Amino acid sequence: MLAFLCRRLGWMAVTLWAVSLATFFIISLPPGDYVSTLQANAEERGEVMGPAEVAALRERYGLDQSFLAQYWKWISNIVLHGDFGQAFAWNSQPVGDLIWDRVALSFFLSVATMLIIWAIAWPIGIYSAVRQYSPGDYAATFFGFIGMAVPEFMLALVLMWVGMRYFHLSPGGLFSPEYQDAAWNLGKLLDAASHLWLPILIIAVSGTAGGIRIIRANLLDELYKPYVVAARAKGLPEWKLLLKYPVRTSMSPFFSTVGWLLPGLISGETIISIVMNLPTTGPLMLGGVLSQDMYLVGSFILILSTLTVIGTLISDLALAWWDPRIRHTYEGG
Numbered sequence: 001m002l003a004f005l006c007r008r009l010g011w012m013a014v015t016l017w018a019v020s021l022a023t024f025f026i027i028s029l030p031p032g033d034y035v036s037t038l039q040a041n042a043e044e045r046g047e048v049m050g051p052a053e054v055a056a057l058r059e060r061y062g063l064d065q066s067f068l069a070q071y072w073k074w075i076s077n078i079v080l081h082g083d084f085g086q087a088f089a090w091n092s093q094p095v096g097d098l099i100w101d102r103v104a105l106s107f108f109l110s111v112a113t114m115l116i117i118w119a120i121a122w123p124i125g126i127y128s129a130v131r132q133y134s135p136g137d138y139a140a141t142f143f144g145f146i147g148m149a150v151p152e153f154m155l156a157l158v159l160m161w162v163g164m165r166y167f168h169l170s171p172g173g174l175f176s177p178e179y180q181d182a183a184w185n186l187g188k189l190l191d192a193a194s195h196l197w198l199p200i201l202i203i204a205v206s207g208t209a210g211g212i213r214i215i216r217a218n219l220l221d222e223l224y225k226p227y228v229v230a231a232r233a234k235g236l237p238e239w240k241l242l243l244k245y246p247v248r249t250s251m252s253p254f255f256s257t258v259g260w261l262l263p264g265l266i267s268g269e270t271i272i273s274i275v276m277n278l279p280t281t282g283p284l285m286l287g288g289v290l291s292q293d294m295y296l297v298g299s300f301i302l303i304l305s306t307l308t309v310i311g312t313l314i315s316d317l318a319l320a321w322w323d324p325r326i327r328h329t330y331e332g333g
Contacts, residue, residue: 008316012309019305024071027294027301033063034088037292074298085295089287095299099281105174106280109269112200117207118254125215126247129223140212147209156202156275163198172277199276203269214253222246248322255318259311263304 032040035057042049058064062073077083084095128140163169173180174195179188222228223246231241270282281300288296320326 005317008313012313015309016302016306020075020302021071023298023301023305024074024294025067027298028067028070030292032292033058034292034294035063074295078299078302084299087288087293087296089291089293089296095296098284098296099299099303102279102281102284105278106282108196109199109203109278109280112196113203113207116200116204117211120204120208121211121215122251122254125212125250126219126242128212128216129219129250130242132220137216140216144209144213147205148213150205152202152206152269153271153275155205156199156272159198159202160276169195169198172275174278199269199272199278202272211254215250218250218253219246222249252319252323252326255322256315258318259308259313259315262307262311262314 035054038057039049039054055064062070065073074085077085082096084099087093087095087098090098124140128137131137160172169176174192175182175188176191176195179191182188225246228241228246231245232238269280270286272278273280273282274286285297285300287293288300
């Protein structure tokens, strides 16, 4: 297991270096840069930026340097000083401050949604497999198909209208207008909680529907295998047999996705956040793409890649802890 961990850590370092180089190359591909975007916006307003002003901006942000020089400046500042650069379109604020200010809400949404998905999908999926072709199974199957077929943004619009019409909630945003600029207190905390349940519900619908289908399919695949038949023939109680063997095996896909929580801290549900006007990291990343803010976008992609690689390692370790067959494979490798 230790040898496996060391190999993975080595490959993680190589992967992240390759990702950082590819990331900076990709964000440099579109024609123009942030200064070009500023010029275009100024022309739309009927203003003109002089050559001296343009040259000064390019020198200020290092856009007049070669690709490798810009890349080295960017990656060395990140690795050596933890400096992700400046966000051009946000008055040159540090990229790190902009991102981490929004991570808390994205983290809460990711964790709360995952817990809700697990709490609902596990029991329903198990029941649906054990009671195959029962009315409950048909109802769970119907919900699964509907949950995966309905677009999240459409569900968000419908539930926002329902919340505004019947529960008198403000359409979108994290706070009601009266709490928008207020200091944190119990009232503001309760107001935020009254708004957060809606995006959590919307995001959890498709995940729960997919989880039910995965649990049902995996459990049905295990229920009639020889080891289950043998355990049943020895007189093992049905509930104990079910939970100890086939259910444990069918839970492996959930442990393999534990690491997905980490990239979810940054990416969040971008479309839902835009539709519902939530101050998460997703809309900030989209704004950086639209404004060609190379340091902001590059930092987002690099952080997402790092969290994805680390999350994959965590998922592998969690899966090895949960499933002895995989653990023995790692130890043998």
